[in-house]
Amino acid sequence: GAVVSQHPSRVICKSGTSVKIECRSLDFQATTMFWYRQFPKQSLMLMATSNEGSKATYEQGVEKDKFLINHASLTLSTLTVTSAHPEDSSFYICSACNVGEETQYFGPGTRLLVL
């Protein structure tokens, strides 16, 4: 149980385009999902907390107009990187919490490369 999927697993795009990443909790309902960014051999940097049915809460320094988050249902959150640039290239990971649990369950990550 507690499986989280991400799609796509890898994406290459041209500078200036927008990219959408989906995060789904497959066998549980997640009122809260988290989006992280990870640089090579570094820890996870929390970008935002996504709450179902309400606006996401962004961490300091994260541009909310650039990283659009939508949490339309209890099993799906999406992260859209708008007008992507090469510096946005990174590994993006989502996680979800089951209701009443402290444990986060992570998706497999999405590798974004912006040319």
Add this chain to the structure above:
Amino acid sequence: AQSVAQPEDQVNVAEGNPLTVKCTYSVSGNPYLFWYVQYPNRGLQFLLKYITGDNLVKGSYGFEAEFNKSQTSFHLKKPSALVSDSALYFCAVYTNAGKSTFGDGTTLTVKP
């Protein structure tokens, strides 16, 4: 503010030997502590957690961790390392509203 520290960037052990990956924490109140493992180009996998109860917590793949309140530590251990245990390990402390703060990670390399 809640924080965790993983003092070692890299841990190297020989296969069959015991391994320890260190973690210390700083929290106000009772800590909720976690260990996660990350394989290359993958998300994190939950290994184990301490919420309350026995100080020795057993988790997946033969790993265990010992909660030590006086030393504010939560070291990850395994009696006999496998080459397949080689990965990046993260210690984390639950803060609030579902958020966790992660350590910088420790790369474990198990050599045959």
